[in-house]
Every structure is written in C-alpha cells, then in structure tokens.
Amino acid sequence: MADLLDKFLHDDPTLPGAATILPPPPGTPDPLTWRVLEAVGDAQPSLGMPVAYAHADLRGTQGWRAQIEAAERLTRAGAMAPNRLLGLYTERSAAASGGIWERVREVQRLDAALRDGDGAAASEALLAAWPLVQAGELEVAMATLFAQPLQQLDLTPQAARLAFRAGLLSENYETVALGLDPERATAEERFLAAIARGMDPAETGRMPGQLAAAVALAFGPEPPVSEDMADRLAEGRLGEVILRILADLGGPGDPRVLANGLAALRALGLEDIARRTALESLLLERNG
Structure with a gap:
C-alpha cells in the first residue's frame, strides 16, 4: 500500500524512466486499493470480483457493454432495481450481434411491442427473448418488468403459456394464477396455479x-x-x-x-x- 500511494502521489509518467511498475495485488484488493490502482492507470476489471465492485462499472465513463454487464450482475444479486437494467438495455441501439447484444436487441423489441399494445408482435418478441433472458438468469427481473403488461394483451397460445409461467415469477403471482382458465390449462399449469394460491396442488x-x-x-x-x-x-x-x-x-x-x-x-x-x-x-x- 505504501508503494502504491507513493506511485499515486509522486510518479510522473511523462518523465522518462520515472513511472514505477508495481506487481498486481494478491487475491482480491480492498476497495481503496482497487480505486487507487484505477487512479494510477492500473485498473483491475470488476468481472470476477465480488459483486459490490460492479457498481463502479455503472459510471458514465465506462462503455455501454461494461455498464450492461455490471447491471446484470447486480440485478441477479437483487442489488439493483430491474427498471434500471431496462433503462440501460434501451439506452441506444445495439450495434453488434451475438451474446449479450442479442439479449439487448430482443428485450428492446419486447418492450416496444408492449408499449404499442401489439399482441402479435409481443408474442413473437417474448418467444425470442425468453431463452436469452434464461441464459442470463434474469427471469425474475424480466417478469417483474413485463408480467403485468403481458397479461393485458391477446397473445398467441404458445406465448400466453410462457407469459403465464413468467408471471408466476413476479410479485403478482397470485393474481396471475387467478386469471388461469382451468378448462384450457394443462395439469402442470393447474399445479403451479395451486401453489401460487397456497392450495394443495394434488387436488388440481x-x-x-x-x-x-x-x-x-x-x-x-x-x-x-x-x-x-x-x-x-x-x-x-x-x-x-x-x-x-x-x-x-x-x-x-x-x-x-x-x-x-x-x-x-x-x-x-x-x-x-x-x-x-x-x-x-x-x-x-x-x-x-
């Protein structure tokens, strides 16, 4: 720490031979060491660090991808509201493809379809987005955001079944379960609805x-x-x-x-x- 603070206070990288190269700290650096390393130009990536360090990547000085990755980590841990993640997802158009960008693109498409009240477009977008949401382990967050507006649209049968299961992951799970038509529901859906209502599922x-x-x-x-x-x-x-x-x-x-x-x-x-x-x-x- 003494060497690191000395470098922070006295090193002038513009002078030939003046810059001191320090070895990386062993293990996980404490927050002060981590921020001083960043200040002297030896920033350590937050990926792989405890989730609390991901907050630093939400700053505007970081790239959009780094912000989204940090927001997803924090949302998975329950340390950030899903609405803030959605705000980052919809901040701009994804210029790249594959991986996280496909998730961003499909969530944007779903959000737009729900705002337009377009049941057909929302059905298509939901079916495309959900596997990507599952890959990121963000189902509960997306259910919190989209479960209620999905219940208000006329969806295709396949999308409606998926919306029902997603709705059970939201805080309005009991309301979603009450809206299930038992005549059209599968045995599995009736089982899940019974749990959501606190009933004995063996009866339904x-x-x-x-x-x-x-x-x-x-x-x-x-x-x-x-x-x-x-x-x-x-x-x-x-x-x-x-x-x-x-x-x-x-x-x-x-x-x-x-x-x-x-x-x-x-x-x-x-x-x-x-x-x-x-x-x-x-x-x-x-x-x-």
Missing part, C-alpha cells in the same frame, strides 16, 4: 419431478416439519430456525430439504416467501 394438477413432489408435500394437508425444528421453535429460537431454513434452501436442490423448509416457512406464517420459493424452485433452471 400434477407436475413431474422430485422437486414438484417435494413442493406438493409441503403444500399438502400434512406438511412435514422435522422434530429438530419443532424443538427449536418450542424453545423460542425463531431467528435461528429462519436462518437455518434460508441457508438450507439456498443450497443444492435436495427435495427433502425443500419440503421441510417450505413447510416450516408456512408454519411460521411466511406464506409469501414459501410460495415464491416454491415457484422459483420449479420454474427456474440453475446449474450452480
């Missing part, structure tokens, strides 16, 4: 997979609560129980842990968190 539909079976158990007539957890609750260790549940639910997708965790959240009166956790567990595909 079915969804394949071990996670779905675990969710059905948690929302069934006899939800499982482990004896260990019941003992902690009896001792008044409510905070500890909640922290343990959240830690377990954030780990690998073990169906038994999911069933116990969801049942415990419901028993504690955290119904909204339980429903949203169940829906996200069923609808989001995560590999790590």
